[in-house]
Amino acid sequence: MAKEFPMPHADILLHTGDISDHGDDAEIADFNEWLGEIKHHYKYGVLMISGNHDWMSQLGRVQAWQTEPEVLLYPKHLQDKVPNARVLHHELVEVAGVRIFGSDWCPWFGYAAPGDWWNMEWTQARQRVFAAWKQQALRNGSRDPVPTLAAKPLNKGIYNAFWLKLVNMMIFPGAVMVAVWRCFVLLFVLPEFCTAVPTSGAAAAVSANCGTTLLAVRRSMTKALPAARTKVWEAVSSTPGSHACRGDSRTDNSKSYYEVTAGVGSLEACQSLCEERASDCKGIEYNPSGRCEVWMRSEGIATTSTPPAAWGEFQCLRFGWPVSMLSLVEGGEDRACRGESVTDNSADYYVLHDVKHLAGCKALCAAAPVCYGLEYGGGRRCEVWTRPIMATAVVSRSLCLRFEAPANEPTVMASYHPLSGECVDDNIAGVAALEESGEVLTCGSFPSATPHHAVAWLDRQSGALRRAVALSTAPSACQVLESGHVLVGSSVGLQCFSASGVKVWELSALQHVKGLSPARGGRVAALTENGTVAVVKESGSLLAHRRFGYDATTSVELFSDGRVVLGAFTNNWASNPVQIARVEIYSKDLQTRLTQTWGHFTAAELDAARNMADTRIYSLAISEDEAYVYAAGESAGGNTIFRYNGRDLVTKTARDTGTPMWMAKSAAHIGYVARIRSSDGEVEIGTFVAPILQSKNRLNTFRTRDGGLVHDARNAAVYLTGTSACCLADRETMTFAGQIVGGYAGSDASLVVFTEALDKRLLWTTFGADRNKGKPATLALSGRQLAIGVVMNGGTAITTEMSALRTPPDSEPCGTSTKPNKDAWVAVVPAAQLLPAS
Structure with a gap:
């Protein structure tokens, strides 16, 4: 049977x-x-x-x-x-x-x-x-x-x-x-x-x-044929810029290859027209004027040409098997494809074509009903394989390629924000890499652009603006919800938008929102300027809210079961004014405090124990398994309660940096990060971000006030952004995803990476390539992609050749002002590339 x-x-x-x-x-x-x-x-x-x-x-x-x-x-x-x-x-x-x-x-x-x-x-x-x-x-x-x-x-x-x-x-x-x-x-x-x-x-x-x-x-995108209905859209050319579709050569543009439709409102609409042709759809060429070419050339789209700039920007996309994922088999060169073994080479395994070049062979594979890979003979011979390629044989001047999962994550993309302009100050409030759509979501204020305040979706490869939604006021935070919707917080409350930019709901009763937690369990927590914490369902209904009377309520995170964790500090007096940090976990209705870290100490107790250096908490992150809360803050010296386990003033979890109890220079705050058990609020381990190096009234320092904090379970790492100022160790070897960024000046936006156990520093890098000042604005991990937003005061942020657009340096005047403008930059990088090879 x-x-x-x-x-x-x-x-x-x-x-x-x-x-x-x-x-x-x-x-x-x-x-x-x-x-x-x-x-x-x-x-x-x-x-x-x-x-x-x-x-x-x-x-x-x-x-x-x-x-x-x-x-x-x-x-x-x-x-x-x-x-x-x-x-x-x-x-x-x-x-x-x-x-x-x-x-x-x-x-x-x-x-x-x-x-x-x-x-x-x-x-x-x-x-x-x-x-x-x-x-x-x-x-x-x-x-x-x-x-x-x-x-x-x-x-x-x-x-x-x-x-x-x-x-x-x-x-x-x-x-x-x-x-x-x-x-x-x-x-x-x-x-x-x-x-x-x-x-x-x-x-x-x-x-x-x-x-x-x-x-x-069948596992899509593995070392064999992508499964049925897994054909994808991909750019024919891997280089940025304007591209028009062509057949076998840059001049091969027969009108028989395609059908033209005018007045098509978007790239997506043009793609839909093509997909309606089912197997006849080989790709599209689209121009923002509304001109849409649906390509039906049976041999596919092999190459592109660059049209005159006056014609506007063209996009050429092929629809078919993702030939960008074809890789050489067993070295590939001087190798011919085989079936089960070196001698298994039945003519039934492939369809033979005559082509002019390898690009033409790849186009045939992309356009074929079935393609497991291809063999290119170096002359005009092209075999499109219709069964898995499991072996190769040594044959001179032959290439064998099959579908392989990419060896690495996508390359680093760092882009000057497309909504920025010269001689104006920009601000960025949130950023996230959207893996499924290949986009980067960001929100912020960009005075030279229309809209001025916006949520924007960028192309992850080029940084080009795909679409934007106008906001009535400057956003303070934005988060991608589990539903795929985007939640924006601002002075006018909460607004929720669909992935296409349509407003879904708004909650104006909760005004002056300054922070949002990542969504968990269908909920998100919001923090307002007056210290109110509110828990909101993704549908827009308000579940709980409470105002906390601390001098500074700085951050909020949400567990999947509804519990809320709060970061704050209070101003206290004994013999010296001092801030006392606190991390607290509350029940989902915000009425019951379940755990408390540090905040129960009084100023008198700390003064007596000579632990009066300022301590502040600025950012929180919950581990993926929710067993821990990571907390980042800073203190004005090493003799602080951060040395201890948060429950008593005896059990040390971080080393004493040996600095004076109080410092004359208040700006010289030391960054600190801790791992706190969510079950009882006890600090398991903590570390100061860097050792103190004293030299002629300058102190090695790292401030976390404007930074972000993320736990990466996949890579067992913790990412922390902040502002560095002077004399960092290892400054000559600072890199970001393999790119050397050189030295730094005071107030450089910086990234530090630790092991998740906080027992080793893996990376320290700054974002400014021109020793220009700035600050980190936002940090988020989506799947394998780390998205970072920074604001630079002139100069150039870390970048790639693809997006090396420079902003006016500090010395260049903007009208009558010599003040450097603040420019928003976005970077997306595979998190694994930040870590040293094992």
Whole structure:
């Protein structure tokens, strides 16, 4: 029966058992032979588990005393009979980054539920196998077998969602799944449907009892063909600027290649016109004047040309397989593509074309109905491969390329803000990298632009403005919500916009908002200028609010269960005026304080212990597992309560910097960051950002007042932005994503990276390339991308060749003023590139 299925090509084939009717050796051998005929279609091979039918013959032999029960317990009992597949026996494997758990049908169980001993089918054979297993399990320290349940049809709602959302998988009709593992494949991509099996990362848990389920798993953008409906839009040219689409050469622009539509209002609308052509859509050329060319050239779009500047900016995008992800196989040069082995080179594996250049071959791959990769012969020979490329052979002047996941994250993008202008002061209030759309979200005030105050979406590669929403007043903060909407805080309250820029709701009752927490659990916390903290649902309803009477309430964060953490400090008097920092966690209704760090000390207590140097908290971050709160602040000296665990003045968690208790220079504040347990508010570890270096009335210092703080669980790191002033250690080796930025002057916006345990400093860099002053404005981590906003007082912020636009230096006058203007800059960088190689 299995041979009647039209098997698709894919990365992995999963078979969930019942490969035979009765488990006869001849039946299993026949199935194994069939697998041998098709396994070359699956780059990472075939994974399977057994089903109950595969054990019937064996149980019969045990029943007839022809086979010892221990034989059935041998882990490779079935594996030895099916060498063309990997048989999973209660084990977890990782294939191409996918974690898959396979549990055999257990021959000692029947169709009963786990623990349903009364309904077990206690045949003599099962009793003997179970007794043998029990002895084996006791010897190995085990207690219970991995049970199975009676099979049930897949829930229709989940089945429909499976088809709608899992374009990377194919499941054959008539599939049945064990009830307890009903989401055994959905767990891999759709965790929202799965509650029975806890997991981390991508996983597929496979278990079966009866009925055959075949799964062909395709992982989009892996080392094989992107799955059906995973064609993408990508720029034909990798260089910035204006590009018009062409065929094989820059002059190849036959009108037969495309259809022109005028008056198309946006690039997205032009793309939609193309996609309506289904398989005929090969790409588009678009000009902001509204001219849209839908390209239908069967050979695809191979190259571009640069039109005259007077014609405006053109964009040329191809629609198809993402050829930007084609990589050389096994070095690639002087290599020809092969199938399963060096000698496997059937003409059925590829479609042969005659081309003028490699770009033409790539265009054919992008435009093809199926493309796993290509071979280019160096002359005019182009093979577009329609099956996975799993080997190569040495052939002079040949190139073999296949789809590979990118080795690194996207390159660094640092861009002079497109809404900025000369001789005016800009400000930036928020920034975030949007991985799915390839955009960067930012909000701020840009006096030379229209709109003046705005939420703006930028192209992540070029920094070009895609769209903007006008605001009535300057924003103070913005956050991307879990729904994808954007929440903006300002003096007029809260405003929520959709990803396309449409206002969804506003809350004007909460005015003078100065800060927003990241969204968690469908909520976000807002902080106002008068110290009010409010918790708001993403739908716009106000859940809780409370005004705190501290002298400065500086930051707020939100746990996914609704608890709120607050950062603040108070002005106190003893023999000396002093600020006392505090970090407090409150119940979700803000009425009950659950933990308190530092703030319960009085000025008199601190004065007596000579711990009176100012301490302030400015930013907070909650760890991904929510076990810790990271807090960043500063103090005017090392003899402060920051040395201690926040509960007493005895237990030290940070070293004494050896500085005077009070400093004559109040600006010389020392940056500090702590990791606080969210369960009880105790500081586990804290560190001053840098050692104190005293030299001629100058002190090494780092201020966190305008900075940001982020925890990165993926890279086990903590990112802190602040303002440095004078004499930093390691200043000659400061880099940002591999780019040297040179020295610094006082008040340079800077980034420091620590390990998440705060026991090692990994990076220190400044953003100013021209020793110009500035301040950090915002910091956010989205997936793998770290987004940073800074405001520079003239000069140049850290940048790349693509966006090296300079602002007027300090000495250049703006009209009658010689004051340097403040310019907003945005940087997006893969977080992993900031860290030293392991």
